[in-house]
Amino acid sequence: MASLGSSSSSATEYTVRVPKNTTKKYSIMAFNAGDKVNCSTWTQARMERDMSARRMYGEEEMPEGAAGSEFGKKQREEARRKKFGIVTREFKVEDQPWILKVNGKAGKRFKGQKKGGVTENASYYIFTQCPDGAFEAFPVHGWYNFTPLAKHRTLTAEEAEEEWGRRNKVVNHFSIMLQRRLREQERGEEEEDETEKAGKKKKKKGGGRGGDLRIHDLEDDLDMSSDDSDSSMGEDGEGKSKAKKEKEAKGKAKKKKRKSSENEAMEDSDDGDYEGLEVDYMSDESSSEEEPEKAKPSKGEEHPKGIDEASESEEESEEEKQNEEEAKEEDEEEDGKKTPVQMEKKKKKDSSGESDSSDDSDIEGEAASALFMVKKRTPPKRGGGRGSGGSSRTGSRPGTPSIDSAATSNTLRAAANKLEQGARKRQPQGPGTDTPAAKRLKMEPSSQSPAPSGKSTPQPQSGKSTPSSSDVQLTEEAVRRYLIRKPMTTKDLLKKFQTKRTGLSSEQTVNVLAQILKRLNPERKNVNDKMHFYLTE
Amino acid sequence: MSDKAEVNLSGIKQSQGVWLVKVPKYLSQQWNKATEKEKVGKLTIEKKQGKAEVCFSLDEQLTTLSSLGEKGTSLQVPRDHPFTMHTVGGQTLAVFTQNDTDEISLEGMVVQRAECRPAVSDSYMKLKKLQIEESTKPQRLSQQLEKAVTTIFKPVANHTVNVKYEKKKKLEGKMVRAERQVVLDKLFSAFERHQYYNIKDLVDITKQPVSYLKEILREIGVYNTRGAHKSTWELKPEYRHYQSAEEEEAMKTA
Numbered sequence: 001m002a003s004l005g006s007s008s009s010s011a012t013e014y015t016v017r018v019p020k021n022t023t024k025k026y027s028i029m030a031f032n033a034g035d036k037v038n039c040s041t042w043t044q045a046r047m048e049r050d051m052s053a054r055r056m057y058g059e060e061e062m063p064e065g066a067a068g069s070e071f072g073k074k075q076r077e078e079a080r081r082k083k084f085g086i087v088t089r090e091f092k093v094e095d096q097p098w099i100l101k102v103n104g105k106a107g108k109r110f111k112g113q114k115k116g117g118v119t120e121n122a123s124y125y126i127f128t129q130c131p132d133g134a135f136e137a138f139p140v141h142g143w144y145n146f147t148p149l150a151k152h153r154t155l156t157a158e159e160a161e162e163e164w165g166r167r168n169k170v171v172n173h174f175s176i177m178l179q180r181r182l183r184e185q186e187r188g189e190e191e192e193d194e195t196e197k198a199g200k201k202k203k204k205k206g207g208g209r210g211g212d213l214r215i216h217d218l219e220d221d222l223d224m225s226s227d228d229s230d231s232s233m234g235e236d237g238e239g240k241s242k243a244k245k246e247k248e249a250k251g252k253a254k255k256k257k258r259k260s261s262e263n264e265a266m267e268d269s270d271d272g273d274y275e276g277l278e279v280d281y282m283s284d285e286s287s288s289e290e291e292p293e294k295a296k297p298s299k300g301e302e303h304p305k306g307i308d309e310a311s312e313s314e315e316e317s318e319e320e321k322q323n324e325e326e327a328k329e330e331d332e333e334e335d336g337k338k339t340p341v342q343m344e345k346k347k348k349k350d351s352s353g354e355s356d357s358s359d360d361s362d363i364e365g366e367a368a369s370a371l372f373m374v375k376k377r378t379p380p381k382r383g384g385g386r387g388s389g390g391s392s393r394t395g396s397r398p399g400t401p402s403i404d405s406a407a408t409s410n411t412l413r414a415a416a417n418k419l420e421q422g423a424r425k426r427q428p429q430g431p432g433t434d435t436p437a438a439k440r441l442k443m444e445p446s447s448q449s450p451a452p453s454g455k456s457t458p459q460p461q462s463g464k465s466t467p468s469s470s471d472v473q474l475t476e477e478a479v480r481r482y483l484i485r486k487p488m489t490t491k492d493l494l495k496k497f498q499t500k501r502t503g504l505s506s507e508q509t510v511n512v513l514a515q516i517l518k519r520l521n522p523e524r525k526n527v528n529d530k531m532h533f534y535l536t537e
Numbered sequence: 538m539s540d541k542a543e544v545n546l547s548g549i550k551q552s553q554g555v556w557l558v559k560v561p562k563y564l565s566q567q568w569n570k571a572t573e574k575e576k577v578g579k580l581t582i583e584k585k586q587g588k589a590e591v592c593f594s595l596d597e598q599l600t601t602l603s604s605l606g607e608k609g610t611s612l613q614v615p616r617d618h619p620f621t622m623h624t625v626g627g628q629t630l631a632v633f634t635q636n637d638t639d640e641i642s643l644e645g646m647v648v649q650r651a652e653c654r655p656a657v658s659d660s661y662m663k664l665k666k667l668q669i670e671e672s673t674k675p676q677r678l679s680q681q682l683e684k685a686v687t688t689i690f691k692p693v694a695n696h697t698v699n700v701k702y703e704k705k706k707k708l709e710g711k712m713v714r715a716e717r718q719v720v721l722d723k724l725f726s727a728f729e730r731h732q733y734y735n736i737k738d739l740v741d742i743t744k745q746p747v748s749y750l751k752e753i754l755r756e757i758g759v760y761n762t763r764g765a766h767k768s769t770w771e772l773k774p775e776y777r778h779y780q781s782a783e784e785e786e787a788m789k790t791a
Contacts, residue, residue, distance in 0.1 A: 011583040016593065017575040018568045024634040026644070028557070031629040039631050039646060045544040047633075047641050070733040070769060100544075123565040126632055127556035128645070135580055137558070139565065 015134040016127075026126050027142040029100075029112065035148055042102050050097045050111065098144055109151070112144035153177060474502045474509060476516045480535060483522050487534035490517070544633070545642030554648030555632055558620065561653065563664065567599045567614055591620035593653060612664050617656040625650055712746045720745055720753055725776075732779065733761070733769040 031037040081088070098112035118124065124140035155163065155176070163176055170176070474497040482488055482496060493513060499506050522533040560568075568577045578595045595616045630647035655661050723743045727734065739754070740747055754760075758770045771777075 011581050014580040014582070015576055016578050016580050018571055018577050019575055020571070020573070023637045026632060026634050028647075029631040029633050029643075031631070033627050033629055035629075037629050039546075039549050039629075039643065042546055042549075045546060045643070046542040047544050048542045071727075071731045071735065071738045122562060123560050125558045125560050125565070126644075126647075127558050127651075128552070137568070137577070140557075 014129075016137055017134055018125075018137045022138065024138075025141045026138045027144060028124070028140055030115075030143065030145045031110075032147065037146075044103055044107075046101045048099050049093060050099045051093075053096060054091055094142075098146070100146060109149040110146040111149055112146040115143040115145055118143040153181065155180065474504060474512050474516075476519060479513070479516045480520060483520065483533055483535040487525060487527065487532035489530050489532050493517075493533075543641075545640065548642055548644040549631070549646065552645035555645045556649045556651055557625075557630060557647045558651045558653055561655065563614060563668075564595070564618070564653065564655075567595065570599060571596075572598070589622065591622065591651065593618045593620060612667065613660040614664065615655045615658050615661040618653045619656060620651040620653055623650040623652070712740075712744050714745060714749050715743075717753065720750070721757065724753065724757065725772075728758075728772050732777075733771050735769055739770065 095114055097114065098110075100110040100112060102108045102110070119141070124143075125137040126140060127135045127137050130136055159180065163170070478497070479493065482493060490513070494509065497504075497509055497513065499509055502509060504512065517533065520535065522535045525532055525534065571577050576596060577599060578593055581592045581594065583590045583592075595614065595618070597616075600614050600616055601612075625647055630650075632644040632647065634642050634644055636642075720743055724739070727739065727742050736747070736751070736754075740750060743750060745753075754770055757776055758772050761767060761769050761771060
């Protein structure tokens with residue numbers, strides 16, 4: 001009560017009272033600063049508890065007595081709940097949120113949710129200054145956080161999910177709500193046909209789509225602001241609908257492209273695709289040739305190593321085997337396979353050597369991997385056969401190319417077709433043009449090789465081989481130099497004489513190198529399970 | 538009770554603003570013990586170098602804490618409590634009150650927030666120590682029994698509950714078939730009260746043997762095998778004349 005100026009500093013004392021008998025319960029109404037709420041501007045306010053949660057808590061009311069009721073229903077329900085341990089929370093009115101409406105219909109609306117834990121550990125007091133200068137402290141019983149409620153229409157959860165799925169397509173977002181409103185209007189019209197509200201019906205029809213006057217049953221939801229926006233949306237919507245259509249079309253085009261690119265990507269990266277191709281090949285002829293095939297795959301799996309086996313087979317004088325196998329080959333339709341294999345191998349070498357390796361070659365190479373496995377021996381054997389074969393072989397050889405060529409064309413075409421299909425999606429033309437070209441290319445060397453080899457078979461050459469001049473000559477001298485310096489495998493040697501630099505095709509290189517090696521007759525040793533050649537001079 | 542919706546905005550127009558002060562629990566307990574004079578203490582506001590320093594000092598009488606539990610000596614609650622002042626930055630706080638009659642009025646806006654801190658002293662430390670001890674005590678205790686419980690689970694020839702039950706049954710005697718008409722009357726009156734009945738309940742009501750009762754029921758009623766009222770008996774449609782609640786009300790008012 002009394003204000004005593006006690007100490008020297010400008011201190012004032014006030015009494016603090018805690019009124020006891022107040023009937024009022026104090027609570028805090030908290031707004032977010034960002035909402036910029038100024039209570040002094042409020043002319044009128046209404047606040048009620050939000051009882052919408054009562055439905056959840058109240059059980060389904062059965063009619064008590066008379067119709068529809070059961071004898072002892074309540075007790076049974078209670079007993080059942082106890083048995084299962086279901087504890088239903090009570091519906092406390094005190095804890096329900098508030099609905100605050102400011103300035104009537106056109107004003108703002110807030111929802112105030114009770115904040116828990118406020119009075120647990122510390123108490124809040126409201127200090128008010130009385131006219132007599134003393135302070136009065138009132139305890140706070142509850143704290144409610146008030147948030148503004150949206151007046152505009154919002155999408156329901158299902159609608160929102162729908163729109164989310166279409167977010168990449170839809171550009172004109174204004175039309176989303178517009179459509180929804182129109183739909184509701186139609187629905188509202190249907191409902192009203194059933195009811196007896198004729199007056200409203202007329203009004204509604206008069207409203208029309210996108211019209212300025214739109215009378216709605218849901219009084220609270222539609223407000224002035226949204227009406228204005230409706231009309232403006234209507235105009236905008238029309239203007240923008242065109243743009244939307246265009247963009248949608250573009251979007252669809254983009255989508256197609258995206259899809260195709262995705263497909264392409266898949267094609268590129270998917271190695272597994274070609275396994276199918278391999279199987280096709282094998283299934284054609286595998287049944288007839290399982291035994292030799294088994295032998296061949298077991299020996300080695302990489303086509304570049306054909307030269308290894310070639311040299312091995314030569315040096316180790318596996319003529320017998322070759323004869324057997326060649327005989328089998330000739331008898332059966334392996335011929336067809338030989339040349340495709342050859343062709344594939346050459347193609348691969350060409351492409352790899354030239355490093356023009358497009359995806360085609362990759363596919364074709366991989367597609368032919370089975371072929372190589374099947375017919376690994378054939379290319380080397382051809383070379384080997386040339387080198388060491390006798391007249392019988394030579395005799396048979398001219399035959400074989402012709403047979404080959406005949407048979408080859410069929411199988412080559414088959415092979416080419418399959419490859420085309422594989423690569424068609426990406427480059428419909430590429431394989432088509434390449435394979436015939438490849439065919440021709442392969443045919444030529446295949447026909448060529450017997451001829452020169454025919455010449456060379458009788459006796460070892462003078463030391464010069466056929467290839468033309470280039471940076472690096474594939475000569476006996478060169479090979480000798482390499483072999484003297486250090487032991488090398490055939491693969492290493494091949495690497496030295498790259499087709500790019502020698503100007504030879506890979507097949508030719510192989511053949512020539514084989515000849516040279518034969519002539520040199522280097523020593524052999526096994527290092528790391530690989531056959532190395534070396535010379536000592 | 539529905540709240541009256543209208544909010545009384547007069548308070549907010551007049552008031553200059555209020556303070557929201559956070560007060561420790563023990564202090565508010567002491568305040569609750571205040572006498573009729575309602576004065577709990579003094580608030581000292583000093584202006585030092587532009588800043589306002591606020592301190593609250595508790596009244597003498599209220600400093601003695603009532604004994605906590607069995608402790609004889611009552612502790613002294615610290616007297617001085619400086620206030621820490623805060624701004625009402627991120628929130629706009631308003632105060633509203635609710636009457637007994639559920640009238641809502643807006644009292645004012647909060648202009649200043651404060652925290653009431655006790656000035657640290659020995660007595661405060663002791664008080665806190667006590668509080669901690671109390672709070673760390675477990676709510677449930679395990680007690681060791683000196684003797685094992687032997688009053689239950691003795692083997693018994695016949696349990697007392699069973700004995701009582703059998704006696705009761707004997708008194709009542711077997712259910713006798715009453716006249717058909719009598720039973721029908723009973724049934725109809727029962728079905729007037731409720732629509733669906735369990736057979737057990739009907740037996741209870743009519744005190745008839747089950748087979749006899751079922752015979753009669755088959756005559757006048759129907760057995761629900763599925764639906765909301767599963768395995769219950771109800772009257773046949775021709776015997777029913779239930780009125781819905783609305784019509785009943787209409788009848789009452791008319």
